[in-house]
Amino acid sequence: MKHTAMNNTATKKMTAGEAMIESAVANGVDTVFGIPGAQIYPLFDGIYKHNLNLIVPRHEQSAAYMAMGYAKSTGKTGTFAVVPGPGILNTTAALCTAMGNCSPILGLTGQVPSPFVGKGRGHLHELKDQAGTLRSIIKDAFAIDDPAQTAQVMNRAFDTARSGRPGPVTVEMCWDTMAAEGEFASPAPVPAAEPEPEISPDSIKSAVEMIAKARKPMIMCGAGALHASEEVTALAELLNAPVTAFRSGRGVVSEDHLLGMSAVAARQLWDDCDLLIGIGSRLEMPYLRWNNYMQYERKPSSGPQLIRIDIDPAQMEIFAPDLGIVGDSAQVCRALYDQLITRAKPNSDRLDEIAQAKAVAWNALQSVQPQMAYLDVIRQVLPRDGFYVPELSQMGFTTWVGGLPVYQPRTYVEGGFQGTLGYGFPTALGVKVANPDKAVVSVSGDGGFMFGVQELMTAAEFNIGLVCIVVNNHSYGNVRRDQEMGFGGRFSGSELKTPDFVKLAESFGVRAHRVNSPQALKPVLAKCIELNQPCLIEIQSERGLESSPWPFIHPQGPLKSA
Structure with a gap:
């Protein structure tokens, strides 16, 4: 040829x-x-x-x-x-x-x-x-x-x-x-990059009018905002608007920034919100999790005015906002900022309201134990730019609502709406391969971890320095709780026999440790991160011990202040 x-x-x-x-x-x-x-x-x-x-x-x-x-x-x-x-x-x-x-x-x-x-x-x-x-x-x-x-x-x-x-x-x-x-x-030809599609000036103008009138706006970010941290932060600071996310958009604005907040904290402010700006997000949290999870609405039937910013025009049909802006989130936020800088009148009371909401939420989350105690240790040890990869597990669900604060975009690598059990460990290996000099920690339950346990050999062979934490509660913990609460304690397929994870990891040539308390985890985790070698830490846990995080994922309303 x-x-x-x-x-x-x-x-x-x-x-x-x-x-x-x-x-x-x-x-x-x-x-x-x-x-x-x-x-x-x-x-x-x-x-x-x-x-x-x-x-x-x-x-x-x-x-x-x-x-x-x-x-x-x-x-x-x-x-x-x-x-x-x-x-x-x-x-x-x-x-x-x-x-x-x-x-x-x-x-x-x-x-x-x-x-x-x-x-x-x-x-x-x-x-x-x-x-x-x-x-x-x-x-x-x-x-x-x-x-x-x-x-x-x-x-x-x-x-x-x-x-x-x-x-x-x-x-x-x-x-x-x-x-x-x-x-x-050779080298293979690559075409020049296509320019970004033009943003409608009329949609920007309309959005500016809506935002300028709002007294208590809120911003929610998704995966489409991960590259727009600087622009989203600038817009939020101009408006004194709190910024939150459910999963993929975590860290676009740091959750220790005055305006950055968890999903639980955002729920405290939701009922008084008069404008929601969704940026690169399906807005699952307010319209599914805080609403009727079993009822599809093409357009919100209640709640604040809604502006959606999304690169995908189909999203505006799937879930119709009051105003949709199709375009790159960084460019749109920059355009909004430029036109609002002389018109914005930020509500001076918002910072106190946001701080109060964050405090109430954090205090309430302390009831989710022992997950919160372990997550607190992990957050203390994990560097700000370190990566955390959750799993469909009791610890993972607790992170959804803010149990582990996220400080930078892309450092919380979640599986999204599919809820795919077993994704966490192999996904975290890919994170570590891409970021060999950064700390990467994955936390799985014993059930989900076994979907990909064979990749311990991959970690060992290629010296992928992931720290893998396995919480061994001898069950599919969430399924077991659902069966306990909704099916009279008839545990059908939810209780598991598990291997000795320490011996198993060592048989693959992976360093392994076993702990049974947050206090014991802290020095072990710090040492494993320092080694930057494949490590497994098994957390021993009693079957059915964990408190449920689900009341915070599907809340009935705002929390009561202490």
């Missing part, structure tokens, strides 16, 4: 699989999480030749979770590579999680030999419609049929993953096509 170079770029003889990697490198990829196999050997040969950082997990699902952790903690595109069919299907739990929490990730995979596509002959790893199956879950799925189009399709895939509302994308290539050699441009 002979392929024409683009823009007179030099060419090099390589397989189409290596050309895919050449394009990935041109798009900024330095790390790939993946497991090799027959259909994608040329991809891995390309990874080897380009000397990329290759992390090989022990399960395909973990490859995609690690790519998600890499992406979520950096804002860059995370990349993984697995075989087609059962291999790519094994990643779908992570892919739908990444779709939910807006993580830009690219999955590279293979396909049956080109003469077999669509024939249903039953070739190795054949699916009826692999790309179609994936499109039902993720942002898009691309196929490279013509090797000459490799760079073009790869560039389109990266652009799709990053642009607008970020999300997961896959690219597939047939087995024989990937192995065939040809002349390809």
Whole structure:
């Protein structure tokens, strides 16, 4: 095969699989999480030749979770590579999680030999419609049929993953096509970045009028505001507006800033709020968690006026605001600031109200034990720029509502609305690979941890210095509590027999410790972070011991002051 170079770029003889990697490198990829196999050997040969950082997990699902952790903690595109069919299907739990929490990730995979596509002959790893199956879950799925189009399709895939509302994308290539050699441009061509879409001046003008009239505005952030910390903070300070988030937007404004606050504290101010500004957020907290979780409303039937700022125009149809501004959150906040600076009349009483709300919320959360005591220790030891990766667990749910204050964007890496049990540990490994010099702590329950326990070997082999805390309460703790409260204590499938996690970790070559109190955790955690080596800490806990954080996640109203 002979392929024409683009823009007179030099060419090099390589397989189409290596050309895919050449394009990935041109798009900024330095790390790939993946497991090799027959259909994608040329991809891995390309990874080897380009000397990329290759992390090989022990399960395909973990490859995609690690790519998600890499992406979520950096804002860059995370990349993984697995075989087609059962291999790519094994990643779908992570892919739908990444779709939910807006993580830009690219999955590279293979396909049956080109003469077999669509024939249903039953070739190795054949699916009826692999790309179609994936499109039902993720942002898009691309196929490279013509090797000459490799760079073009790869560039389109990266652009799709990053642009607008970020999300997961896959690219597939047939087995024989990937192995065939040809002349390809080297380095691979990359198009110039597209300019951001223009923001409607009329929508900015209307928003300024609404904001200028508001006396008690509130700002809620989501994943779409993670890159706009400076702009959101400036706007909030101009308005004396409290800033909160539920999960993904935590830390956009530091929660120890005068205006930064947890979800529980925000609930204290909600009933008096006359304008909500949602920035890159689905606004799950006030309109689902604080409302009827089982009732869909296309437009709020109660509450304050609502302005939504979102890069995705579809969001304005899914949940309709009084005013929608489609655009990049940093640019929109900057435009609002510039026009409000001479018009804003911040309420001077707000700072006292915010401080009071924060104090009431923090004091009330102390009833959630022992989770709060452990989280307090973790927050004391974890540096401000350290990363915390929760899990679907009693400790994780407690962090949702402010049990662990977050000080910087991207340092709280949550799974989003899918609520995918087992995401935490492998995702945290990807966070640590992306941030090798920063402290990274994951906290899982014994149930969720066992979904990915095999990745202890990955941590050991690649010396990934993650500190993994496993709270062993011998149960799926939340399920057990639900069965206790709602089903007469008929514990059906919620109580677990667990291994000796210390011996298990040590068998993988991972340092391990066991503690049974917050006081005992503190020096052990500090030492593990200092070592910057793979470590596991098992917290022993009695079955059913934890207080429920759910009254704070679905509150019936504001808390009463002490």
